[in-house]
Amino acid sequence: MTALWAITRRELASFFHSVVAPVVLTGFLVSVGLFFTIYLFGYSEMSLTALQAPASGSYLNLAEGLFRPLVSITVFFLLFLLPALSMRLMAPDLRAGRRELVASWPVGDGTWILGKWLGGSLAALALIAAGAAYILAGWTFGHPEAGPAFTAVLGQALIASCLVAWGLLASCLVSHQIVAYFLAFMFSLTLFIIGTFDRLVGGAAGRLASELSLLTHFERFSRGVIALQDLLYFAGMTAIALAIAWAVHAGRRLAPGRRLGPWMPALLTIVVAVLVYLVGAQFPRSWDLTGNHRYSLAPQSLQVLDQLGDLLDGKGAGAAAAVAGGEGPTGADHVQVYAFYQKLDPARDETEALLTSCRQRSHRFRFEVIDPEVDLDLFRKYDLGSSRSVVVTVGDRFTTLMQPEESALLSAVYRLASGRLSRVMFLTGHGEHLLDNNERPGYVSCALALTDQGYDVQPLLLPGGARVPDACDVLVIAGPRLDPEPGETAAIDAFIARGGAVLAMVDPPTPAGWVTWLERWHLVPTGEVLIDAGRVAVEQGLGPRTVAIVDSYSHHAIVHSLHGLVTTFALAQPLMRTTANDSLLLGSPLLTTGETSWAESDPATLFTGRPEFDPQTDHRGPLPFGWVLESRHVTGTRPGRLVAIGNSEFLNNAMINRGANRDLLLNAVGWLAREDALIQVRGRDPLSQPVVLTARQKNVYACGALAGWPLLVGSLAVGLMLRSRRELKGRP
Numbered sequence: 001m002t003a004l005w006a007i008t009r010r011e012l013a014s015f016f017h018s019v020v021a022p023v024v025l026t027g028f029l030v031s032v033g034l035f036f037t038i039y040l041f042g043y044s045e046m047s048l049t050a051l052q053a054p055a056s057g058s059y060l061n062l063a064e065g066l067f068r069p070l071v072s073i074t075v076f077f078l079l080f081l082l083p084a085l086s087m088r089l090m091a092p093d094l095r096a097g098r099r100e101l102v103a104s105w106p107v108g109d110g111t112w113i114l115g116k117w118l119g120g121s122l123a124a125l126a127l128i129a130a131g132a133a134y135i136l137a138g139w140t141f142g143h144p145e146a147g148p149a150f151t152a153v154l155g156q157a158l159i160a161s162c163l164v165a166w167g168l169l170a171s172c173l174v175s176h177q178i179v180a181y182f183l184a185f186m187f188s189l190t191l192f193i194i195g196t197f198d199r200l201v202g203g204a205a206g207r208l209a210s211e212l213s214l215l216t217h218f219e220r221f222s223r224g225v226i227a228l229q230d231l232l233y234f235a236g237m238t239a240i241a242l243a244i245a246w247a248v249h250a251g252r253r254l255a256p257g258r259r260l261g262p263w264m265p266a267l268l269t270i271v272v273a274v275l276v277y278l279v280g281a282q283f284p285r286s287w288d289l290t291g292n293h294r295y296s297l298a299p300q301s302l303q304v305l306d307q308l309g310d311l312l313d314g315k316g317a318g319a320a321a322a323v324a325g326g327e328g329p330t331g332a333d334h335v336q337v338y339a340f341y342q343k344l345d346p347a348r349d350e351t352e353a354l355l356t357s358c359r360q361r362s363h364r365f366r367f368e369v370i371d372p373e374v375d376l377d378l379f380r381k382y383d384l385g386s387s388r389s390v391v392v393t394v395g396d397r398f399t400t401l402m403q404p405e406e407s408a409l410l411s412a413v414y415r416l417a418s419g420r421l422s423r424v425m426f427l428t429g430h431g432e433h434l435l436d437n438n439e440r441p442g443y444v445s446c447a448l449a450l451t452d453q454g455y456d457v458q459p460l461l462l463p464g465g466a467r468v469p470d471a472c473d474v475l476v477i478a479g480p481r482l483d484p485e486p487g488e489t490a491a492i493d494a495f496i497a498r499g500g501a502v503l504a505m506v507d508p509p510t511p512a513g514w515v516t517w518l519e520r521w522h523l524v525p526t527g528e529v530l531i532d533a534g535r536v537a538v539e540q541g542l543g544p545r546t547v548a549i550v551d552s553y554s555h556h557a558i559v560h561s562l563h564g565l566v567t568t569f570a571l572a573q574p575l576m577r578t579t580a581n582d583s584l585l586l587g588s589p590l591l592t593t594g595e596t597s598w599a600e601s602d603p604a605t606l607f608t609g610r611p612e613f614d615p616q617t618d619h620r621g622p623l624p625f626g627w628v629l630e631s632r633h634v635t636g637t638r639p640g641r642l643v644a645i646g647n648s649e650f651l652n653n654a655m656i657n658r659g660a661n662r663d664l665l666l667n668a669v670g671w672l673a674r675e676d677a678l679i680q681v682r683g684r685d686p687l688s689q690p691v692v693l694t695a696r697q698k699n700v701y702a703c704g705a706l707a708g709w710p711l712l713v714g715s716l717a718v719g720l721m722l723r724s725r726r727e728l729k730g731r732p
Helices: 002-016 020-052 062-086 098-104 109-140 146-173 177-201 203-212 214-223 228-251 263-282 299-306 308-313 316-324 347-361 376-381 406-418 444-452 488-497 512-519 535-539 661-672 695-730
Strands: 225-227 286-288 335-340 365-370 389-394 397-402 423-427 456-460 474-478 501-505 523-525 529-532 546-549 567-570 575-577 585-592 597-600 624-631 640-645
Touching: 002 020, 002 109, 002 695, 020 062, 020 109, 020 695, 062 109, 062 146, 062 177, 062 214, 109 146, 109 228, 109 695, 146 177, 146 214, 146 225, 146 228, 177 203, 177 214, 214 225, 214 228, 225 228, 228 263, 299 308, 299 347, 299 406, 308 406, 335 347, 335 406, 347 365, 347 406, 389 406, 397 406, 406 444, 444 456, 444 661, 474 488, 474 661, 488 501, 488 512, 488 640, 501 661, 512 523, 529 546, 567 661, 575 624, 585 640, 640 661
Parallel strands: 335 365, 423 456, 423 474, 474 501, 501 640
Antiparallel strands: 225 286, 335 389, 389 397, 523 575, 529 597, 546 567, 585 624, 624 640
16 A cells, blocks of 8 residues: 555656646636636526526526536546546656666556556546536525536546546557557547447447447436446446556566466456446436436336336226226237437437336336338338337337427326326316417416326317216316306216216306305305415515415325425415215315415405405415315216316416426326326426626626636646745755
């Protein structure tokens, strides 16, 4: 260990006690600071645009919009700098005269190689640590996620150590430093760009090229994810380079006929590194350190994949529901997904990463990424019109998706595996929200949300109280403004009595006919407007007549996963339960307002003006405005279900994608349709973090990034160099 530490210190001293450190550190930090300034100013402009047009849905996140591109450009600079640092590790010691002196030292070859590598790696880590100051600067103007910042620096450290090892190998091969630099640069460049051959050649050769690529394994670190396979890759590639460098160096001490001996341990290292990597690939493990775990599969997806075997084999609740609906399992033993993407399509990586995560979770899930220009027969078989098409197949069943998101893909997998297609029908004829209306009050976005989850969405008209079709799984009553015709409510009751399910959403004031119908279910729409003066509503910038729910959900399956997420309801009314006792009608509150809310009853301030709480007439919260009921008055084998909410505006085009409103809809429909596997949170809060800098702040950050920090670090390096030189002169 003494010899190892002495060699390491010697290499560090040769870097910091020379003019190399001040020049390299200053130049590196100025270059990184320039791009930091560019990215920061661009991020500020995008934030300003997004805040001025909040409906644009711009996704702004410091880790994604600032840290990730900054880390990528830093790694690009390291590609050029690290060969320059590593070219001098061994090459000077191979020159005539110096080589014999080194060979005479009582230091083992392995110690010599390891010490050189540690010295070069520590010098590289000094560069990375200095550059990490730009990431830390993010905490001076925002609240970025710590996880992605940590993984980004860790990824840079791993890639730097690997490149230093390959640079050390190049330095062991030749005695000329310039030649060693070009060899090290070619090694590094090859490891950087080899992954592009995956798009060019495809097949096994393309997959091998992708697995050998440094960038492929660094990408997850830049996103905030630590994967076991990536750790094994960097450890293996570093070990292979060091083993070969040791074999080259040790062979120089031996006679020509014995120089093959050191290559046996090197070959063994290569074999072990490859085997360990392959075994790790069979047992994938990753840690998503992003604040909202946006690069992990959602709980709903994990639930579907974990049940995939039972669904395919005709077991479990989902399969039983499918059989009850007249359909059944396919007899297939796996789900096969074909993703048609051109080789150079940038969207291919995103879809392939999603499919890979699904395959790693379940061995019953398989996929292929196919170039439509290469396999035209399969492309034509499914009658596809364009690339970016994903075909999900289970036996003879298949469905086609266009650039699907995670929730849409897993819903398609669930429906094909279980053999079930649920139909959601929206009642019309009473002034309800229209499915084809793309204006603010319309329900186009609501219909799309359900369609993306694989539901068959259709309108329904019940003239004269016609029978609700047996093919209807869920009937939705969305904000009726006119009374029902005679017999319509009786048809709805008969539908529930057959085991049907209804989602009823009524706004104040509710037409008398619908009030009478709800009273038969022991629910009373009060016609009042809920006023919310709670902290969440204020932080969300909502008006007083918009209720925000975050922690007052019940523990029912519909809302259990929504605790901690915000749902908002504009112009909602309380739904009170009557005191009538019915042992065959089971119900409980689903949504309840907070303690700072009240129900406004003054007609003058019901919908306009400034509401004020009147203890004489208004009712103080908490107040229920959402209920879930199950009726045992049934003629079939399963109880009828009803979810009633005193608001329908939370699903209009302007509100459905706000907070967790969309998840509430899909969870409610999933429970009503008896698809428990689909009751979970489908999306994640994008952790939007806009940062708008003033002109003065821009000047401060630009001066600090381009001059202040580089000059400070460079000055410290110069001081260290001068101090070491004075110490050397003072020695006898």
